[in-house]
Structures are given as C-alpha cells and as structure tokens.
Amino acid sequence: MHELSIAMSIVEMAQEEAELRGNVQIQAVHLRLGLLSGVVKDALLSSYEMACETTALEGSRLIIEEIPVEIYCSNCEAQRPVHSIQYFCCAECGTPSAKVTRGKELEVFALEIRE
Amino acid sequence: MSPEPRMVEVRKNVLKQNDVIARSLRERFRNEGILAVSLVSSPGSGKTTFLERTLTLLRPPYRVAALVGDLATENDAQRLARSGAPVKQITTGTLCHLEASMIQKALDGWDTGKLDFLFVENVGNLVCPSSYDLGEDLRLVLLSVTEGEDKPLKYPTIFNSADVAVITKMDLAPAVDFNERALDRNIEAVRPGMQILKLSAKTGEGMQEVLDYLHKLQRLRPQAASMS
Numbered sequence: 391m392h393e394l395s396i397a398m399s400i401v402e403m404a405q406e407e408a409e410l411r412g413n414v415q416i417q418a419v420h421l422r423l424g425l426l427s428g429v430v431k432d433a434l435l436s437s438y439e440m441a442c443e444t445t446a447l448e449g450s451r452l453i454i455e456e457i458p459v460e461i462y463c464s465n466c467e468a469q470r471p472v473h474s475i476q477y478f479c480c481a482e483c484g485t486p487s488a489k490v491t492r493g494k495e496l497e498v499f500a501l502e503i504r505e
Numbered sequence: 506m507s508p509e510p511r512m513v514e515v516r517k518n519v520l521k522q523n524d525v526i527a528r529s530l531r532e533r534f535r536n537e538g539i540l541a542v543s544l545v546s547s548p549g550s551g552k553t554t555f556l557e558r559t560l561t562l563l564r565p566p567y568r569v570a571a572l573v574g575d576l577a578t579e580n581d582a583q584r585l586a587r588s589g590a591p592v593k594q595i596t597t598g599t600l601c602h603l604e605a606s607m608i609q610k611a612l613d614g615w616d617t618g619k620l621d622f623l624f625v626e627n628v629g630n631l632v633c634p635s636s637y638d639l640g641e642d643l644r645l646v647l648l649s650v651t652e653g654e655d656k657p658l659k660y661p662t663i664f665n666s667a668d669v670a671v672i673t674k675m676d677l678a679p680a681v682d683f684n685e686r687a688l689d690r691n692i693e694a695v696r697p698g699m700q701i702l703k704l705s706a707k708t709g710e711g712m713q714e715v716l717d718y719l720h721k722l723q724r725l726r727p728q729a730a731s732m733s
Contacts, residue, residue: 476658500516505511
C-alpha cells in the first residue's frame with residue numbers, strides 16, 4: 391500500500407502549483423491514472439483525503455481519469471487497446487505485444503482553481 | 506474572488522522526483538561500467554538465497570555488491586555478507602518498496618567505480634515496487650514454484666515492469682505438482698516474449714544459465730564513451 395505516499399506527493403505538487411499562481415484556492419485535482427501504473431484508484435482516493443488534512447487542499451476533490459492500456463500491434467501497425475491486463479495482445483487481431491504505449495500514467499493533469 | 510472555478514493545465518508526473526533521481530543513478534552506473542540488477546518478488550520466494558548464490562558464483566572474477574531492502578531486520582544483509590561481497594542494508598521501516606532516493610543515499614560515499622555488478626533486492630512485495638524506477642538496467646521478478654502458476658495473472662503490473670522472470674525452488678516442483686507449461690503460458694500472456702530462467706539456488710540447477718545471462722549483459726552493456 392503505497393497510495394498514501396503517492397497522495398502526499400500529489401498534494402505537495404498541487405500546493406506548489408497553487409503558490410506559483412498566487413496562492414489560489416484549489417477545488418479539485420485532476421489525475422490521469424494508467425491501469426498499469428501500479429496504483430489502486432480506490433486506495434488513492436481515500437489516501438487523498440488523509441493527505442489533504444490540515445493542508446490548504448483540505449476539502450478539495452481528487453478526480454481520477456483511468457487510462458486504459460494500449461500496445462503497439464506489429465500486425466495492425468498501429469497503437470491498439472490491449473485484450474485485457476491479463477492478456478497482452480491486440481484487442482482487434484490478437485497479435486501478442488509487450489510494447490506498452492499507454493497505461494502507465496500517473497500524472498496531475500489539471501487543477502480546478504478559484505482565484 | 507470569481508464565482509466560477511477555472512481549469513488550469515498542469516501535466517506533471519507525480520513520480521517525477523523519483524524518476525529524475527533514477528535517471529541520474531542510471532547515468533552513474535553507466536559511467537562506472539556497473540550493471541545494476543534489481544530483484545522483486547513476494548516475501549519468501551527466495552530472493553535472498555538466490556542472491557547469495559549468485560553473488561558467490563559471480564565472485565571472482567567479477568566485483569559485485571548488493572543493497573538489500575527490508576522492512577525491519579538486518580538478517581538478509583548478514584546472510585548475503587556470507588558471500589564475501591560488500592552488502593548494505595536499507596531498512597525501510599513501514600515503507601513497502603524502495604525508492605530511487607534510498608538507493609542514492611545508500612550509495613553515498615561508497616566507491617562503486619570498481620564494481621561490475623550491483624544487485625538491489627527490493628522489499629518482498631509484488632505490488633508497490635512496480636511504480637518506482639530505481640535506475641536499474643535489469644529488473645528480475647522472482648516467483649517460486651510453490652506460489653502457484655497463476656501468479657503472473659494476479660500481478661500483471663509487476664511482471665510488466667520487469668525484464669526477466671526467474672522461477673525459483675525448482676527442486677520442489679515435483680512435490681507441489683508444479684505445472685511448468687501453465688506458468689510459461691501465463692507469463693507469456695502478461696508479458697509476451699519475456700525471458701524465463703528456471704533454477705534452484707539450493708541445488709544449483711539452472712544457476713549456470715543465470716551466470717551466462719548476466720555475463721552476456723555485462724559484456725554488451727553500453728559503454729560510457731558511446732553515451733548519447
């Protein structure tokens with residue numbers, strides 16, 4: 391369970407951004423979370439609340455957009471969704487591929503602020 | 506104060522700090538000609554026994570060292586020190602994984618320039634270590650035959666973050682009706698083309714393949730002079 395330390399990094403990062411913008415109030419943090427990031431959405435959501443306590447972000451929301459896993463399919467010669475996280479092959483033609491092109495994201499994408 | 510909140514784009518990797526340190530470690534290893542190999546697995550899969558054996562067999566001719574992460578005890582470091590290689594313990598307390606900064610701190614003041622291999626044994630955990638780049642050149646995921654053939658399907662993320670699967674305790678395979686083909690199939694499903702090494706650190710079976718593999722990688726590793 392490393393979601394708490396991830397949540398604390400998110401809060402820290404958001405606070406820095408708020409300061410850079412003249413101590414704006416942050417209402418929500420938008421996060422892109424890849425299904426292969428190794429971070430569990432629900433655990434992160436509850437950790438976020440804890441991490442926000444007694445900080446300027448207390449009461450803010452964490453909005454998570456889950457990013458599906460995509461691979462490069464050599465048969466389709468294109469980026470394709472993976473069949474499933476247990477089965478790394480092209481969802482369209484079934485060609486196996488270990489070239490992950492999407493789904494490892496752990497990124498603060500945007501902030502909802504009030505000036 | 507405006508009544509409506511507004512969106513501002515940030516686009517920052519949450520683990521950026523870790524990745525920056527990992528990158529500088531990787532550069533250091535490359536400049537010093539070290540091949541850094543990390544090990545991840547569940548608790549009890551035989552990382553320490555495998556590592557002890559590997560360190561002993563590589564040395565000589567190679568100069569090897571190890572960092573070993575553990576929650577509380579220093580037992581693993583003491584066991585590994587029996588190989589004669591320099592070993593440093595990283596006690597993580599309650600933290601379930603190693604981070605690049607811990608590697609950096611553990612290497613602080615350590616003259617690693619004379620090493621050929623640095624092994625990093627992560628905390629026994631198949632979940633958390635997958636998110637953290639430690640600057641290693643090669644990540645081994647270990648799985649013992651007693652853990653069940655479907656483990657790769659349960660932990661696809663860690664298998665996806667690793668380069669090679671090492672199947673340990675092969676001497677116990679008959680006792681647990683280990684289905685080798687099922688395991689191969691499951692690893693192939695979550696990480697197509699992944700190299701699989703099967704061994705018993707206890708009997709020594711399969712260890713030569715590990716040494717050959719490491720030897721080849723050390724020989725082929727990119728040299729500092731050809732750095733782009």
